[in-house]
Amino acid sequence: YIYEGFMESLTGEKVPSAEKVISQADVTEIAHQENYHNVSHSIATEDIEFGYCTEIMVKLGEGETVTDTFDYDTFRNHLNEIGDSLLVVADDEIVKVHVHTEYPGEVMNYGQKFGSLMKIKVDNMRMQHDAVLEKADAPAKKLEKIPYGVIAVAAGEGVHALFKSMGVSTIINGGQTMNPSTEDILKAIESTNAEKTIILPNNKNIFMAADQAAEVSDADVVVVASKTISQGLAAMLAFNESVDLETNKANMTAELENVVSGQITNAVRDTVIDGLAITKDDFMGIVDGKILTADKDRKAATIETLKKMITDDSEIVTIIFGEDSDEKESKEIAAVIEAEYDFLEVEVQEGNQPVYSYLLSVE
Structure with missing residues (x-):
């Protein structure tokens, strides 16, 4: 072609x-x-004639061992006599060599006649070949299915760790601005290899892809429609491996109503929403999808947002700090909330999530 x-x-x-x-x-x-x-x-x-895949990079004209002036044709012809699969690329300063040879030391010594060795790499191809044969001859292992699998969509190493600690089997890296496709979710279902699978989208923009994946998958799959990371974590509190799929879906879905979700993120432009004036780069407090606060100070915006989330029935506040915030500020925010609401238990977790400086939940 x-x-x-x-x-x-x-x-x-x-x-x-x-x-x-x-x-x-x-x-x-x-x-x-x-x-x-x-x-x-x-x-x-045993039929491999030249057993070592050898690569060198030479800085021409440098080093104490330089004895010869580099000539491309002479250089290449010499190496061609001691190996095969030869590739020589050179300019005025550097020469790169790839060759299969039985004597990698000779290649290095010859290269040093023209300059200093910048890079050396040698692989034993006979050992590599034996390893491939061993793998090819090994009987394929059929993995046994696990009884239950839970797939969560989330971004941030710390958030991933939180979900894993609560029993999630597979994490799809994604979320706001990084929505996985139906194919991504299908691959996660396959790799989870479970008899029954639950998907936590943790973002309403992922609902359609999750529903489509559940519909077309050959596996037994349901979607618990979590809109936020906070809802997804709350849903895992109701997960029970000993009950059937539909019961788990019902119990986990009911748990979504027991959490108020908040996020702190930057405004990308000046605007006015529901009478709230927002300036570019302000820190906005979003509660269950609605922007309620805006402040140039991140700490102040987070405290004000939490106050709008807390009611007399609240018991637990969780603050998950992202990649652009830190534990020190998070604990300062927690201290303010604990001082004002002595009936609350406040937890601080490292999430490392992008986009959102803080993920907040009140249960």
Whole structure:
């Protein structure tokens, strides 16, 4: 196809090409071939003539061992005599070499005649070949399905760790501005390899992809419609491996109503929303999808947002700080809330999440 493209560009005329029609059976056979197995067995390890894949990079004219002036053809012809699969790329300052040889030391010593060695890499291809053969001959292991799998969409290493600690099997890295596709979710369902699977989207923008994945998957899958990370974490409190899928979905969905979710993030432009004047780069407090506060000071915006989330029935406040905030400020915020609301238990967690300086929840 590449050469046909060259020819069409040069002549301006379309080049006729032969077409091969293959059946679905052909496609299936090709898809199930273990090609690496077939290729690896076509040669015995002892038949490999040059056993070391050797790469060097030489800084020309540098070093105490320089004795010769570099000439590309002379250099290449010499290496060609002690190996094969030779590739030599050079400019006025550097020469890069890739060669299969039985004597990697000779390649290095020869390179040092023209300059200093900047990089050296040697791989034993006989050992690599044996390893491939061993893998190819090993019987395929069929992984047993786990009884239950929970998939959560989340961003930030700390948030991932929180979900894992609560029993989530698989994390899809994503969320606001990084919405996974239906295909991404299907791959997660497959890799989870569970008899029953629950998906926590943790963002309403992911609902459609999650629902489509659950619908087309061959596995037994349900979606618990969590809109935020806080809701997803709350839902995991109701997860119970001993009950059936529909019961888990009902119990976890009911738990979503027991948490108020908040986020702190930056405004990207000046605007007015519901009478609230917001200036670009202000820190906005968002509660259950609605912007309620805005302040140039992040700490002040977070405290004010939490106050709007807390009621007399509240019991637990969780503050998850992101990649652009820190534990010190988080604990200062927690101290203010604890001093004003002595009936609350306040927890601070590291989330490392992007976009949101703080993820807040009140239960």
